[in-house]
Amino acid sequence: MDKLVDSGKTKQLFQTKDKNVLKVHYTNHTTAGDGKRNEQIENKGAVNNQISSLIFQYLNKFDIPNHFIEQTSNTDQLNKKVNMIPLEVVVRNLSSGHFQKRFGTNNLQQLSKPVVEFFMKNDELHDPMVNDLDVQALNIANEHQLSKMRDLALKINIALINLFKEINITLVDFKVEFGIDESNHIILADEISPDSCRLIDTDTKESLDKDVFRKNEGNMMKGYYKVLHKLQKELA
Numbered sequence: 746m747d748k749l750v751d752s753g754k755t756k757q758l759f760q761t762k763d764k765n766v767l768k769v770h771y772t773n774h775t776t777a778g779d780g781k782r783n784e785q786i787e788n789k790g791a792v793n794n795q796i797s798s799l800i801f802q803y804l805n806k807f808d809i810p811n812h813f814i815e816q817t818s819n820t821d822q823l824n825k826k827v828n829m830i831p832l833e834v835v836v837r838n839l840s841s842g843h844f845q846k847r848f849g850t851n852n853l854q855q856l857s858k859p860v861v862e863f864f865m866k867n868d869e870l871h872d873p874m875v876n877d878l879d880v881q882a883l884n885i886a887n888e889h890q891l892s893k894m895r896d897l898a899l900k901i902n903i904a905l906i907n908l909f910k911e912i913n914i915t916l917v918d919f920k921v922e923f924g925i926d927e928s929n930h931i932i933l934a935d936e937i938s939p940d941s942c943r944l945i946d947t948d949t950k951e952s953l954d955k956d957v958f959r960k961n962e963g964n965m966m967k968g969y970y971k972v973l974h975k976l977q978k979e980l981a
């Protein structure tokens with residue numbers, strides 16, 4: 746039995762024989778409201794593990810360094826062990842969620858250029874938004890690391906916009922997290938899935954992501970399966 750080394754809201758991390766490699770198990774836990782709502786949704790772990798594996802492999806083609814090694818089962822993957830930087834890096838193409846509330850824009854209004862925002866990972870403080878100077882003053886990351894994360898986030902955005910466009914899905918916004926590897930390089934870590942992206946069907950504007958759960962609008966998995974099946978077909 747592998748030893749559990751850490752457990753997040755939706756994933757469990759296990760030690761492997763290689764000290765630089767973790768086995769990541771995607772669970773069915775689905776959370777909203779800083780983890781206050783936490784439900785089990787059948788097959789969500791397996792679907793997100795498969796979606797995130799496909800996306801990370803796709804990002805390799807664009808020289809985006811990331812922690813993905815290989816998918817080992819429906820629910821599990823091997824990842825490089827990194828020191829996670831406790832920031833959520835959000836990229837937005839269309840206005841939605843916090844951005845829409847903050848600026849009173851229309852929902853799904855196209856932004857003139859992509860926006861990158863940083864939030865400190867802290868549920869008790871409800872993940873406060875931070876600027877570059879906050880991040881440096883709090884010793885979360887230095888100026889060079891911030892600039893690297895911003896550049897990578899925008900590069901990931903371009904690759905993902907194009908990928909989703911091919912399958913008639915609009916990438917509204919998404920969140921990524923970065924870690925520092927053993928060579929002190931910043932690499933993409935965590936996951937990219939409908940839990941961490943806003944994705945809409947370009948024609949029908951149907952939500953294909955966790956917004957369906959956040960807003961209690963019925964069976965969230967319908968959209969998740971649609972995203973998985975379209976990505977499988979596109980990237981086969």
Ligand code: TYD
Pocket residue numbers: 833835841842843844864872918919920940941942943
């Ligand atoms: P945002 O509009 O900031 O917050 P909310 O989802 O609470 O309205 O979210 C922007 C994108 O980032 C969206 O695709 C969801 C994702 N995200 C996460 O995956 N985890 C988080 O903790 C937050 C705040 C956002």
